[in-house]
Amino acid sequence: MSDDESTDINESDESAAVGVKLGSTRTVLDVPDGRGGRERHSVLTCLATYEDAITGEEKVLFGEEAAVEYPDRVRFMLRSGLPEDDDSVADAERFFEAVVDAHDVPEDSAVVYAVPTIDNEAGVENLKSVIEGSSIGQIETRSYPESLCGAIPAYGDDLDAIDEVFVSVNLGSTTMEACAYRRGEQLSPFSTGSVTGNEVDRRIVAAVEEETQGRVHIDRTTAREYKEQHGDVYDFEPFTDVVQQPGGGSHEFTVDRGVQEPIDRYIDEAVDVVANEFLPELANDHMKPYQLALGRPLAVTGGMACIPGLTEEFEKRLSEALDRDVEVVSPDEPATAAADGAARIAARLV
Secondary structure (H helix, E strand, O other): OOOOOOOOOOOOOOOOEEEEEEOOOEEEEEEEOOOOOEEEEEEEOOEEEEEOOOOOOEEEEEHHHHHHHOOOOOEOOOOOOOOOOHHHHHHHHHHHHHHHHHOOOOOOOEEEEEEOOOOOHHHHHHHHHHHHOOOOOOOEEEEEEHHHHHHHHHHOOOOHHHHOEEEEEEEOOOOEEEEEEEOOEEEEEEEEOOOOHHHHHHHHHHHHHHHOOOOOOOOHHHHHHHHHHHOOOOOOOOEEEEEEOOOOOEEEEEEOHHHHHHHHHHHHHHHHHHHHHHHHHHHHHOHHHHHHHHOOOEEEEOHHHHOOOHHHHHHHHHHHHHOOOOOEEOOOOOOOHHHHHHHHHHHHHO
């Protein structure tokens, strides 16, 4: 979804409930629509500053507008998943306040925000300061694990997942997270930065260069757009693009393996991590919950789960790796599911 695009969600009169996912690539708000329902907004997590040509005042652009108009100096302040230093915290504060202001998020609200499972206590505290220090959330502000928030919409309406034992895998841009939940309690939380959507983007950059015999060099933003717009596990179709050549002229080229092979490799690596790292650790620490969780559908969420066919192929390859039938489910909108689940928790709180 692009800036200002919204999606009607479960009808609700909980007008004070707000769900937030402040992500490395996209930030999602799940907010009341002012008409008794709800809407969801997805915005690129970036900003650019510029000087007003008349007053000289510093102005801020955020989201798609900043990325398109100022590609040379746009700042993605959460590339690692969390605000790491004072500069990224300051950028995140300006960005988040601009987003909530642009979408009229009520200050008198209960805010639940999704937090990635990353072993970075300072970064998590920085994220907490950004959201809890903003103008919204004056009723209450709480955080819950992103893999829990994202799994809630995968298991149906309301908060049914909170009362179950299940495994959730979040296929995100900066981390891959896996965790078992027992009635909302985290069991054996796991995360890795080696299998990520960002790594797929980097591989697409290299693969396109190789596929065009070095004639085309794309940036990571273009690679991400290729992945999001053209990636399809089962029904991919080669596509063409045009780049401007140094010194004038243009070059048209076709992309085929440059997108498919990085996605295929990603699925193999994600299955390997779940089957050979996370699940053995879970079985060793919590055998009975492990057995119960594998008897239920496994939830897969996050931006990579948006690629058509990826969830189905993940299910197939994971079943083969474990030598048992595994059912995998995803929410209708995997990339925005964490904000949806967070909003449902916030509605319960108020």
